[in-house]
C-alpha cells in the first residue's frame with residue numbers, strides 16, 4: 001500500500017511564495033526562477049516514477065514517498081517488502097548520461113552542454129547506511145537494504161564505460177524499477193520476520209517535514225518581502241477588502257478567497273505564527289474583527305499567552321507559570 005503519498009516539496013512552495021513576494025526588480029529573481037524550474041522538473045520526474053511504482057507494487061509492498069528522518073537524510077522513495085527494503089534515489093536527467101567507471105567521472109550531455117555530477121549511486125548508498133543505523137536504533141537490524149538509482153525520463157540514454165561494467169542492478173529507468181524490485185525481493189526468498197506495513201507505519205510516525213532554509217541559501221531578508229493580497233486575475237499585490245470580498249483596483253477582479261494564498265505565503269516565508277496586528281498589516285486591512293475572522297477560518301491555533309496565532313498547536317503552559 002502507499003502509506004505516505006508524495007507531498008509537494010517545501011522548496012517548491014517556498015520558492016513560489018518568494019517569487020510572489022519579492023519586488024519585481026529583485027536582483028536574484030532569475031536565479032530563484034531557475035532553481036524553481038529545476039526542482040519542479042525533479043518533482044515531475046518523481047511523480048512519473050510513482051505512477052509505475054504505485055500501480056505495480058502497492059499490493060505486496062509498503063511504499064513511502066519523500067521520507068525525511070533525523071533532520072539529516074531524505075529518501076525519494078522507500079519500498080518495504082517482505083524480504084528486503086529498497087532505498088530509491090530518483091533523478092530527472094535529460095539527454096545522455098555517461099557513467100565512466102574507469103575515470104570515476106559522471107557526466108550528462110543535454111542540448112550540447114556537458115555537466116558533471118556525483119556518482120549517482122553514492123547518494124543512495126549513503127542513504128542506505130543512514131537508514132541502516134536509524135533502523136538499528138529502533139531495534140530493527142536484520143533487513144537487507146538495497147540502494148537503487150532511478151532515471152525518471154524514459155528517453156534519457158544511459159551510457160556505461162567500460163561497457164562490460166554491469167550496473168543493471170543499481171541503475172535503471174523508472175518503468176523497469178517495479179519489475180526489478182519484485183525480482184530481487186523474490187530471489188532473496190527469506191522473510192525478514194517483520195510486517196512491512198508495521199515498519200512503514202513506524203517510519204511514517206517518525207518522519208519530519210523538511211524545512212527549506214531560503215534565508216541561508218539566498219541571503220534574503222524576510223523584511224524585504226512584500227505584503228498584500230495577490231490578485232487572482234492580474235497577479236498584482238494589494239487587493240482591497242470590500243464587504244466580504246477582495247477587489248483588485250487595477251483589473252476589477254473580485255475574490256472571496258484570495259487572502260488564503262497570502263496567509264499561506266506568510267507562514268512559508270515569514271514565521272510560523274502571526275499576531276492580529278501583523279495580519280492586518282500583511283493583508284492590508286484596517287479591521288481587527290475581520291483579521292480575527294480570517295485567522296480563525298484559516299484553521300490556526302490561538303495562543304492566549306502571546307496573543308498570536310500558530311500553524312501548529314502550541315504547548316499548553318501551566319497557568320501558574322504565566323508571568324505577564
Ligand SMILES: [Zn+2]
Pocket residue numbers: 231232233234235236248249250251252253
Ligand atoms: Zn488584478
